[in-house]
Amino acid sequence: MNHIPNDKPFSQACENNKRVILRVLEQAFANCRQVLEIGSGTGQHAVFLAEHLPHLIWHTSDQPHYHQGISAWIDEANVGNLKHPIPFTIGHDAFPHIDVDGVFTANTAHIMQREEVKLLMELVASHLPQGGMFCQYGPFTHSGKFTSESNQAFHLSLLERGYGGYRDINELTEWAPGLRLIKTIDMPANNHMLVWQKA
Numbered sequence: 001m002n003h004i005p006n007d008k009p010f011s012q013a014c015e016n017n018k019r020v021i022l023r024v025l026e027q028a029f030a031n032c033r034q035v036l037e038i039g040s041g042t043g044q045h046a047v048f049l050a051e052h053l054p055h056l057i058w059h060t061s062d063q064p065h066y067h068q069g070i071s072a073w074i075d076e077a078n079v080g081n082l083k084h085p086i087p088f089t090i091g092h093d094a095f096p097h098i099d100v101d102g103v104f105t106a107n108t109a110h111i112m113q114r115e116e117v118k119l120l121m122e123l124v125a126s127h128l129p130q131g132g133m134f135c136q137y138g139p140f141t142h143s144g145k146f147t148s149e150s151n152q153a154f155h156l157s158l159l160e161r162g163y164g165g166y167r168d169i170n171e172l173t174e175w176a177p178g179l180r181l182i183k184t185i186d187m188p189a190n191n192h193m194l195v196w197q198k199a
């Protein structure tokens with residue numbers, strides 16, 4: 001993550017993937033009203049997605065040290081349906097007290113520790129209402145297989161740096177029996193969008 005001149009954090013990856021993510025969310029969140037984003041990061045996805053999905057109230061969240069950057073993007077964008085970040089660290093905080101019928105998270109599962117991802121899946125499964133949607137973007141393995149050699153190298157470099165590394169789609173499925181994986185969409189740069197629905 002870099003900083004651009006007016007001191008907002010900036011991720012080039014977000015700029016590259018936000019439009020393809022929007023295309024999936026337009027369909028997946030078509031019938032939702034309130035979405036919680038977990039691990040909003042820079043805030044770039046939130047600003048872009050809330051602006052292009054005006055039927056939603058978009059709640060950002062992350063660990064507290066990300067809030068200043070997220071709020072800087074929100075203040076500048078002035079998008080009416082976008083909310084300032086809620087402190088939400090999986091493994092530390094309770095699930096936010098808002099009535100969400102959609103959850104979005106991008107590039108968090110390979111950063112979190114294994115136990116945190118397990119808890120994330122359990123929390124989303126228990127807090128979404130029946131029919132609620134969960135869109136989970138990022139790099140994953142499928143039945144233990146990496147989608148490319150560069151993905152495997154990235155996974156190993158994450159482990160060396162103390163991050164949890166890639167999670168397998170099968171283990172995510174096991175951890176959240178209340179969620180049904182209705183679509184696994186191939187996305188650019190060897191990423192996937194997992195579209196889950198609360199059964």
Ligand SMILES: C[S@@+](CC[C@H](N)C(=O)[O-])C[C@H]1O[C@@H](n2cnc3c(N)ncnc32)[C@H](O)[C@@H]1O
Nearest residue numbers: 039040041063088089090106107108111112116
């Ligand atoms: C690689 S960044 C992705 C940020 C943004 N979603 C994106 O796609 O650019 C990983 C994010 O996961 C968040 N994260 C890591 N561990 C977390 C935890 N235990 N609970 C909540 N968020 C966590 C970080 O704070 C950070 O925002």
